[in-house]
Amino acid sequence: MSLPGFPEAAPLAGVTGGVLIGLAAALMLLGAGRIAGVSGIAARAFGLAEGSMPRMGAWAFLIGLPLGALIVMGQTDAASPAFAEPLLLVVAGLIVGIGTRLGSGCTSGHGVCGMSRLSQRSLVATATFMATGFATVAAMNALGIEVLP
Amino acid sequence: MIRDTLVPLAAGTIFGAGLTIGGMTDPARVRGFLDLFGDWDPTLAFVMGGAVLVMALAWMLQRRMLRPFLAEGFALPDRSDITPRLVGGSALFGIGWAIAGLCPGPGFAALAIEPLSAAIFVAAMLAGMLLVRLLEGQG
Numbered sequence: 001m002s003l004p005g006f007p008e009a010a011p012l013a014g015v016t017g018g019v020l021i022g023l024a025a026a027l028m029l030l031g032a033g034r035i036a037g038v039s040g041i042a043a044r045a046f047g048l049a050e051g052s053m054p055r056m057g058a059w060a061f062l063i064g065l066p067l068g069a070l071i072v073m074g075q076t077d078a079a080s081p082a083f084a085e086p087l088l089l090v091v092a093g094l095i096v097g098i099g100t101r102l103g104s105g106c107t108s109g110h111g112v113c114g115m116s117r118l119s120q121r122s123l124v125a126t127a128t129f130m131a132t133g134f135a136t137v138a139a140m141n142a143l144g145i146e147v148l149p
Numbered sequence: 150m151i152r153d154t155l156v157p158l159a160a161g162t163i164f165g166a167g168l169t170i171g172g173m174t175d176p177a178r179v180r181g182f183l184d185l186f187g188d189w190d191p192t193l194a195f196v197m198g199g200a201v202l203v204m205a206l207a208w209m210l211q212r213r214m215l216r217p218f219l220a221e222g223f224a225l226p227d228r229s230d231i232t233p234r235l236v237g238g239s240a241l242f243g244i245g246w247a248i249a250g251l252c253p254g255p256g257f258a259a260l261a262i263e264p265l266s267a268a269i270f271v272a273a274m275l276a277g278m279l280l281v282r283l284l285e286g287q288g
Binding site for chain 1: 153154155156157158159160161162163164165166167168169170171172173174175176177178180181183184185186187188189190191192193194195196197198199200201202203204205206207208210211214216217218219220221222223224225226228229230231234235236237238239240241242243244245246247248249250251252253254256257258259260261262263266267269270271272273274275276277278279280281282
């Protein structure tokens with residue numbers, strides 16, 4: 001299935017992935033009573049944040065992420081995606097780490113769990129990181145900075 | 150104990166599968182979505198829409214529940230104050246997300262796809278989190 005005007009878009013895969021993400025977050029909420037916010041869970045697992053979530057549980061969630069990716073990759077013969085150069089990965093990772101701690105969340109906690117709850121903080125956070133994300137790609141393109149091969 | 154581990158493990162696995170199917174673990178897909186003023190790829194809007202829709206239903210159920218199915222009680226954020234820290238941190242996060250096309254969830258999931266690149270990103274991210282903790286004097 002393709003989207004008129006956007007030959008590269010994969011709307012069906014997108015919705016399927018999104019529904020799975022929503023189901024996973026719903027399982028965390030209704031099963032464990034918690035927000036499936038990956039930056040917060042990561043900080044908790046590595047002892048970088050206080051919180052009520054058991055650290056074993058935080059580790060279990062984090063280990064599940066590549067496990068799920070592995071299961072999907074095993075079902076497809078699609079080529080592996082390209083990633084940025086190490087230096088850019090370091091710069092990006094540092095900024096993401098600092099930003100998610102200061103901003104109390106990322107795409108999952110604010111973008112999925114908070115927005116769907118109509119949390120004022122999450123709506124503001126998501127609008128903000130989307131805006132700076134759009135601006136950053138536009139600026140890098142304008143400067144001719146290539147990230148991916 | 151097992152309950153505290155199995156639910157997050159199952160949720161993390163489904164989450165990781167969803168991220169991969171939806172294209173969130175493909176930096177080109179993510180940067181294509183963020184390239185709003187250029188060659189825009191709307192796929193991630195479908196990911197976000199699907200996830201938010203399911204979670205909106207989950208919140209409707211949650212409001213009718215006294216406690217979660219497999220835990221003693223709900224532990225949910227209850228703040229509503231918009232602070233410079235929230236806005237500034239989110240602004241930074243968006244910049245970092247756009248540079249490499251990775252956010253925290255896909256960073257961990259990609260450990261199974263491109264281990265070295267993902268490990269570099271995740272290590273730097275944890276270092277950034279540690280930096281905030283040290284600068285705030287909680288380390």
